[in-house]
Amino acid sequence: MAKKKLRILVVNGPNLGHLGVRQPEIYGTQGMDAVPGMVCDLLGKNAAEVSLEFFQSNSEGGIIDRLTKAWEDKVDALVVNAGAYTHTSLALADCLAWIKLPCVEVHLSNLAARTDDPLRQRSFVGRHSIGVIAGFGILGYGLAVQALWKRLRG
Numbered sequence: 001m002a003k004k005k006l007r008i009l010v011v012n013g014p015n016l017g018h019l020g021v022r023q024p025e026i027y028g029t030q031g032m033d034a035v036p037g038m039v040c041d042l043l044g045k046n047a048a049e050v051s052l053e054f055f056q057s058n059s060e061g062g063i064i065d066r067l068t069k070a071w072e073d074k075v076d077a078l079v080v081n082a083g084a085y086t087h088t089s090l091a092l093a094d095c096l097a098w099i100k101l102p103c104v105e106v107h108l109s110n111l112a113a114r115t116d117d118p119l120r121q122r123s124f125v126g127r128h129s130i131g132v133i134a135g136f137g138i139l140g141y142g143l144a145v146q147a148l149w150k151r152l153r154g
C-alpha cells in the first residue's frame with residue numbers, strides 16, 4: 001500500500017505576497033514559486049512523499065483561521081513565516097499553542113543581525129516551534145520542509 005504523504009502547510013504573513021519584489025536587498029529576488037523545486041532537490045526521491053500547501057495572508061485573523069483549518073484537516077506539520085506578526089501577535093501564539101502542530105519558524109532575513117530594530121528580536125512563534133531557520137532567503141522554506149521530514153519520517 002502507498003505510504004500516506006506528509007502534508008505540510010507553508011504559511012506566509014503580511015507583505016510576503018510580493019517576495020522577489022519587496023526590498024530584494026533584504027528579502028532576496030526569488031518568489032515562493034522556487035520552493036517546490038528546492039524541496040525536490042533537498043529531499044530527492046522522498047519529495048514524492050511530501051505534499052505542500054501554500055497560504056499567504058496580510059491579516060492576523062486570516063492566518064489564524066487557516067491554521068485552525070489545518071488542524072481540522074489533520075495537516076501533519078507547519079512552516080510559518082508570520083512576517084511582522086512574528087514579533088507582535090499573541091493571538092497567533094495562542095493558536096499555535098493549542099493546535100500543537102509541529103512547526104518550523106522561517107525568516108528570509110537573519111533577524112539576529114537586524115540589531116537596528118530591537119523589536120525584531122522577539123518572536124511569539126518561536127516558543128511554539130521545533131526550531132527556527134533565518135537568514136537563508138527563500139532556501140529557508142526548503143530547509144524547514146527537510147527538517148520536518150527528518151523529524152517526522154526520517
Ligand code: DQA
Nearest residue numbers: 015081083084107108109120
Ligand atoms: C521577516 C522578518 C520580519 O521582521 C518582517 O516583518 C517580515 C519578514 C523575514 O522573513 O525576514 O515581514 O519575517
